[in-house]
Amino acid sequence: MANEIIIPTPLRVYAGKQDVVEAEGSTVGELLDNLTSEYTELRNHLYNDEGKLRHFVNVYVNDDDIRYLQKEATPIKDGDTVSIVPSVAGGSGLAMAIK
Amino acid sequence: MKPSVVVEKPMALNNQEVARYSRHLIMPEVGMSGQLKLKAASVLCIGAGGLGSPVALYLAAAGVGRIGIVDFDVVDFSNLHRQIIHGTPDVGRSKLDSARDRLTAINPEVTVVTHEIALSSDNALDILADYQIIVDGTDNFPTRYLVNDACVLLSKPNVYGSIFRFEGQASVFAAKNGPCYRCLYPEPPPPGLVPSCAEGGVLGILPGVVGTIQATEAVKLIIGVGEPLINRFLIYDALKMRFRELKLRKDPNCLVCGNNPTVRELIDYEKFCNVTQVSEPHTESTISETTVEELKRSIDKQENLFILDVREPQEHQICRIPGSTLIPLGDLPTRLVELEGYDRMVVHCKSGMRSAKAVQLLHKAGFKKAKNLRGGILAWIDKIDSSLPKY
Numbered sequence: 001m002a003n004e005i006i007i008p009t010p011l012r013v014y015a016g017k018q019d020v021v022e023a024e025g026s027t028v029g030e031l032l033d034n035l036t037s038e039y040t041e042l043r044n045h046l047y048n049d050e051g052k053l054r055h056f057v058n059v060y061v062n063d064d065d066i067r068y069l070q071k072e073a074t075p076i077k078d079g080d081t082v083s084i085v086p087s088v089a090g091g092s093g094l095a096m097a098i099k
Numbered sequence: 100m101k102p103s104v105v106v107e108k109p110m111a112l113n114n115q116e117v118a119r120y121s122r123h124l125i126m127p128e129v130g131m132s133g134q135l136k137l138k139a140a141s142v143l144c145i146g147a148g149g150l151g152s153p154v155a156l157y158l159a160a161a162g163v164g165r166i167g168i169v170d171f172d173v174v175d176f177s178n179l180h181r182q183i184i185h186g187t188p189d190v191g192r193s194k195l196d197s198a199r200d201r202l203t204a205i206n207p208e209v210t211v212v213t214h215e216i217a218l219s220s221d222n223a224l225d226i227l228a229d230y231q232i233i234v235d236g237t238d239n240f241p242t243r244y245l246v247n248d249a250c251v252l253l254s255k256p257n258v259y260g261s262i263f264r265f266e267g268q269a270s271v272f273a274a275k276n277g278p279c280y281r282c283l284y285p286e287p288p289p290p291g292l293v294p295s296c297a298e299g300g301v302l303g304i305l306p307g308v309v310g311t312i313q314a315t316e317a318v319k320l321i322i323g324v325g326e327p328l329i330n331r332f333l334i335y336d337a338l339k340m341r342f343r344e345l346k347l348r349k350d351p352n353c354l355v356c357g358n359n360p361t362v363r364e365l366i367d368y369e370k371f372c373n374v375t376q377v378s379e380p381h382t383e384s385t386i387s388e389t390t391v392e393e394l395k396r397s398i399d400k401q402e403n404l405f406i407l408d409v410r411e412p413q414e415h416q417i418c419r420i421p422g423s424t425l426i427p428l429g430d431l432p433t434r435l436v437e438l439e440g441y442d443r444m445v446v447h448c449k450s451g452m453r454s455a456k457a458v459q460l461l462h463k464a465g466f467k468k469a470k471n472l473r474g475g476i477l478a479w480i481d482k483i484d485s486s487l488p489k490y
Contacts, residue, residue, distance in 0.1 A: 009266040010299065013429045019339075041432075055286035063345045085334065085345065087284040089240045090263045090301060 003076055005035055006083040014041040028059060029072030031082060046084070056087040110135050116208055120162055133322040134162060138208075140321040141165035143230035145218060145246055147194040148172075149306030150236030150260045150313065152184035157314040159202040159209050163321070166202065167212040167230055170194045177490070180303035218242060220365035223249040232317050234258045236310065240287035241368035247272060247280035248365055251356045258316045260309040265302050267309035267335040270328050270347065271316050273356065277329035282350035282357075287372045305337055386458045389470040391479045394445055398422065405441040407469075409457040410448050410476075418487040420447065420479055428453045435464050447472035447479070449490075 002022040007015045015021055016039065023038070025031030036043035048054050059066045060083040066074045076082070112120065112134065123129040123137075140163050144151045147170040158166055174182075174189045174197055182194075189197035195213040202211050214226055218237075227233055227249050235246045235257055243261075250257035250273040257272040259280065273279045312333065319325045332345040355362040397404050398421065406423040408415055415425045426434050428448070438444070444461065446469055448454040454471050461469040472478070480487045 009264045019336075054288070056284050056288040058283065060345050063343075065346065065348065068348055083343070083345070085332075087240070087243075087288060088261045088263045088266070088268060089243055089287075090238050090261055090299070 001078050003031060003079075004081050005031065006081060008084055008086055008088075010086060010088060011042065011045055011084065014045055015039045026076060027072065028061060028066050028074045028076060028082060031076055032059070032072070045086075058085045059083070060085060110139055112138070116162070119206070119208070123161070128324045129322060133324070136321050136323070137162045137318065138164045140232070141167065141230045142232045142234060142317050142321075143167040143169065143227060144234045144236060145169050145242070146236035146238070147182070147184060147198045148178065148236060148238070149181040149262065149301065150310040151198075151234070152182045153307050153310035154234050154236060154314045154317070155198060155202055156184055156205065157311060158317060159206045159211070161314075161318055162206065163209060163317075165210045165212060165230075167214060167226075168195060168198055169214040169216065169218050169226065170198075171215050171217055181301065181306050183307065218245060220245060220368065223365060224253065227253055227255060230255070232256050232258060232320055234260075234313050234317055236260060236306075236313070240372045243280060244287065244371060245365065245368045248355050248362060251279050252364070256320055258313045258320070260306075260313045262301055262305050262309050264299055265305060265337040267305055267312075267337070269309055269312045269316070269333045269335070270331065271320070274320075274327065274329045276349065278347045278349040279353060279356040281355050282353045283332065283347060285350075285354070289373055302337055305335075308335060308337070386455055386462070387470045388473045389445055390473055391482050394420075394472060394479075395483050397445075403443065405438065405444045407438070407444055407446045407457070408448070408476075409446060409453050414449065414490070417490050418476060418480065420476060423447070428457055431457055431460060435461075438466060441466075442468055444469040445472050446470065448475050450475040450477050 002024050005021050005023055007019055007021055012019060021035060023031050023035040025034050032046065036046060046053060046057055053059065053072070061069065061074055061076065061080050066072065117124065120134050123134050124131055142158055142163050144155050144166065147155065147168050151168065155166055155168060172194050174185045174192055174194055176190055178185060179187065184201050185194065185197045193215065195215050199211045199213055202209065216222060218226065223245055233246060233250050233255055235243065237243055237246065247257060256274040259270045259272050261268045271277065316328050319327055330347050332347050334343045334345065349356065351358045354360060406420055408419060408423040408425045409428040409431060411427050412425060426437065444466055446454040446457045446461065451471060451474055454475060458469050458471045477489060480489055
């Protein structure tokens with residue numbers, strides 16, 4: 001079974017410019033592993049050198065943050081949607097606010 | 100003797116204000132009491148740009164009594180497609196002067212306070228302390244974390260909005276019992292891993308939608324009606340015209356708002372975000388560079404040189420260096436074969452950030468003579484060919 005992963009705008013360039021990618025896996029970890037073995041550049045953006053999910057990237061199963069479920073061991077059911085939500089700073093044009 | 104009682108002069112609306120706010124006053128959710136709360140309220144907008152424009156415009160129109168704005172920039176042509184508080188005649192003026200004129204024209208009943216300063220750990224608590232609600236419309240991580248931490252330390256709600264290309268985010272952080280920005284993102288991304296708006300572009304209308312959501316949340320918090328965006332994270336995709344909502348939780352281990360906070364005062368946010376000089380690539384010192392003057396000499400001498408443009412096709416359409424070949428940075432790893440046989444190579448982008456990454460990649464792939472063009476095509480336009488348009 002394949003589940004949909006919603007790719008956020010800033011990371012689409014590393015996922016073949018797609019906004020939704022399907023991947024297989026019974027847990028979030030497996031799903032992301034399969035996703036990043038297909039899109040290898042995405043791996044560097046999702047995981048740090050120790051192979052842990054980066055602190056500025058959150059992963060949701062439906063509307064729940066996996067940090068409050070079972071993290072990467074969170075099981076995936078048929079029909080669940082996984083979202084990758086990175087922090088985005090963009091706003092006003094106040095680019096150099098701190099000098 | 101009667102005990103002395105301090106009686107505050109009750110705030111009231113004059114007849115002109117009643118006429119102005121009549122469509123608020125006849126709604127039970129706002130009414131006279133809500134409108135008086137707005138009049139007594141104070142909101143600080145951090146930034147008078149894409150998000151700050153609709154926020155300040157609507158808060159002024161709604162009758163928020165005191166509106167503060169922090170900014171230190173001047174209006175530029177490239178602002179006008181989204182920063183609707185400013186107009187063409189304002190180009191070159193201070194954003195604060197331009198914003199104040201516009202807000203006063205919309206509603207002379209409100210007080211506009213301008214703070215022409217770069218928000219920093221030294222001044223943020225003093226500035227924010229004077230306001231009831233903070234609206235974050237900045238576009239960089241150090242200020243985001245600074246505003247968040249200051250709001251937590253001062254117990255003031257932080258109405259958050261963020262935009263990129265066609266996608267926006269909104270939430271209310273640091274409200275009573277609600278999560279803060281650090282609960283959601285404990286750490287910022289390292290510089291260069293996430294493109295900025297200047298690099299990635301933004302649909303002009305997007306900050307209009309997200310900023311209007313922020314203004315709505317500020318007004319709801321002031322009046323005390325409805326369900327605020329606390330514990331909720333709203334994501335808006337303009338291309339799909341779809342809103343999604345994710346659950347947020349207060350992190351008991353959060354360093355600033357958790358049960359045992361270790362951040363009890365403002366810190367060095369540049370250091371925290373690992374930003375030393377925002378405009379320069381952090382890899383600069385380790386890669387070989389060339390200048391636009393040297394490049395021009397090589398072109399004039401018709402030297403055998405490959406000029407590689409790693410920007411996006413839409414940028415290449417706006418302006419280009421003569422003889423350059425376009426391979427966007429994202430495509431470079433799979434198109435290295437096209438570069439085989441070339442020895443000397445100059446790589447450029449808009450300002451030098453992306454091309455620095457490209458040069459690193461090329462060096463690893465064996466193209467040892469690849470050099471980064473310092474300052475990118477913007478430096479080329481400034482120093483060599485001013486007939487080209489800047490973007």
